[in-house]
Amino acid sequence: MRIKENQARFVADRIAREMLNSGVVKFKEGMDPLVTIAEEHLLDDIKWEKDIDVEADGLMEDYQDEIEFQRVDRRQLFWMIKRKICDEDGFNLDKDERYSSISHDILNEYLKKNLVTYNVSDTRVKNIIVKAIFDFGKFQDQVDSKVREKIASYKRDIKKGTEEYEILTEKFYEEEMNRLGM
Secondary structure (H helix, E strand, C coil): CCCCHHHHHHHHHHHHHHHHHHCCEEECCCCHHHHHHHHHHHHHHHHHHHHHHHHHHHHHHHCHHHHHHHCCCHHHHHHHHHHHHHHHHCCCCCHHHHHHHHHHHHHHHHHHCCCEEECCCHHHHHHHHHHHHHHHHHHHHHHHHHHHHHHHCCCCCCCCCCHHHHHHHHHHHHHHHHHCCC
16 A cells, blocks of 8 residues: 555544554543644655655656667566665665554654653554554555546546546545545
8 A cells, every 4th residue: 555645644543543542542632733743754754755756757767768779667667766766765665664664753753742651562552553554555445446436437538647537536535535434
């Protein structure tokens, strides 16, 4: 699962709800500051990956003639370049490690700002955060399917990648997430 910018708030909200429902974490100032912090960390991660994608695309563009001449699989080459950039920048593409790192950063900021208390190990609380992120992915697949169905039900053909498609996707995505209570 790759979290998109418009999904970060939903994931952050889910993290706070899961922590609250766990019964092991107490909030000192309510959910809002926790949601905001989690969203900021998620958005930072999303931006970092986008920046890496742009850099990889730029490198591919620089060598466009050679790529065409060699008949290289563009998708495979992109991933090879992206992995190399990620290794150099310290960005982790492995979801388990990536979400573990994000959860660590989120929890550290919660503690630094004195927003939560708990009487269990840090690892247990981090696991609640990681689980919330992964559980979101399960719902995301359902929501994405519903959104595509809604757009496909339009009488006129709305092409994927167009501005109209993106606007409708975001609108229906938010509606569907709200309908699911997220």
